[in-house]
Amino acid sequence: MAFSCATGANRPTGKHRRPSRIERSTARAAGVAALTATGVIGTLAAPALAAEPAAEQTGLIPVISVDNSIADQIDAQAAAQERAAKEAAALKKAAQEAARKKAAEKAEREREAKERAAREAERKRLLSYVSPITGSYVSTGYKTGGAVWSSGSHTGVDFHAASGTSVHAVASGTVVEAGWGGAYGNQVVIKMNDGTYTQYGHLSSIGVSVGQTVTPGQQIGLSGATGNVTGPHLHFEARTTAEYGSDIDPVAYLRSHGVNL
Template sequence: MASNRPAPEAPFIPAQRETETFGYGDHRTDEGPWEEWNPTEDSVRPVRGRHRVAKQRGGLARSSTVLGVGVIAAVGAGGMASAHTGKPPVSLSMPDLPSVGSLFDDSSGAAKDTTPTLSKVGVTSADSDRSGNAGEALRNRIMAQAEQQQSKADSKAAAAALADAEKQSAAAAAKAQKEAAAKAAAAKEKAEAAAKKKAEEERLAALAKEYKLPVVSYTITGTFGQPGSMWSSGYHTGLDFAAPTGTLIKAIHSGTITQAGWAGAYGYRTVLTLDDGTELWFCHQSSIGVSVGQKVSTGDVIGRVGATGNVTGPHLHLEVHPNGQATGIDPAPWLRDKGLNP
């Protein structure tokens, strides 16, 4: 592909001076001619003041230098263009820039740079206030939201703590109520047991007036159910009250004499039938003091202790047959139920 060849550059002649005077009528010393000027640290005096920029390391200082030189060249070029075209000079507005010499200041004790940063260029105080007010409003809104969330969290925690406290209080109240109910039930049961015991004692005391032990002075020598070969059933069927021969035998309770006489292995026996049908057998008597059909009361004498029948010594053999049944029961608990303690 073909390309246009660049136009030849005009030779630069330092000593030549243009005849035009940039529209001022006479030649002025500041109109040229100009020669190329390369400033150095020795040729440029450092400027100190509000436009001084501290020396920086890196590409920013070098870029500022290039920018400053470029602006100077642009100004010169604009003047030259005005001189050739005859147009009035153009007013250029240049930002405050640090002098070139200050870029090479190696002074170690230089003051800190007070030049506004690029982020603040073109920003007015009103804009800064609005930005500050907006930031403060945003910060206040964020803080308000945070406080609201914290308040909600605190309220939730307080509600949870209150619910837990109420739950614990309800549990403690239920436990206390249960314990109180248990204590009341125990006290009631104890009171009922005491009342029942008292009533039983009173009942037994009343029965004791109606029931008497068959002999006054005795020794228990045989109990119900005691095993042995001397008994035809293989075990003892009554309760033995050992006492001297001739000891009085008394009626345990009021009733009717249904049997009185010899009964084989039982010797002389008397049977007293109570009003409820219970039969009381008094065996091994030496003598009988009543007859069949006779009515007796509690404590009446019905015979005397002896050693008749199948015995090894004088004693009263007592048997209890509820409802007249053939097989007897243990006389000891029956007597205790009547308020008597054999």
């Protein structure tokens, strides 16, 4: 018995005939139904479908990618700021250290300059000469004649001074005599550092001893009226030796060393 299909009775058959869209759809539907009936689609399709959620459907991947990029930028910026802060702190510390060092060097230079100035001032002071009586004047000159002096003339000069006036060493030197000197009364003789000698007579008291070193302006005693005198004053001599008779002009001697009289 032969059967015919109403839908395809008038269509040619053969291996080159292309299935229609309806046929393809029907076949696909039939295949899906068969797979569903056997359970294959349940075991294969479900995991496959679950494993591929589209990025454009969820939006999760782009968000994570953007968040990581921003975090990296923030981290990089923080690291850069930290480096900048450390560099600034290092520069500040270096500047402070340089300023401290500069101030220390300046202070050291100033200290050394002060010390040099002090040493120089002391050196000049030790080399200087002063008057034996501050603010006094010569009341009797050198080589003044008269019977008062055993040699017939004055071997030194007299400085006006009330009893008890401070008497000073005129320059640096070493005491070679300190005590009673006959007509000179209480006297002090000093060998000066330049090799000359100075004598201070008629003292009311003596404040130094033999062998003691003295400096310009140092008090060596007090003026008075001991020995062969008519009143208190200071008898001052400049000598080439420590002995009587080696006298030189004391005013010229002091002036030659810068003392104004």
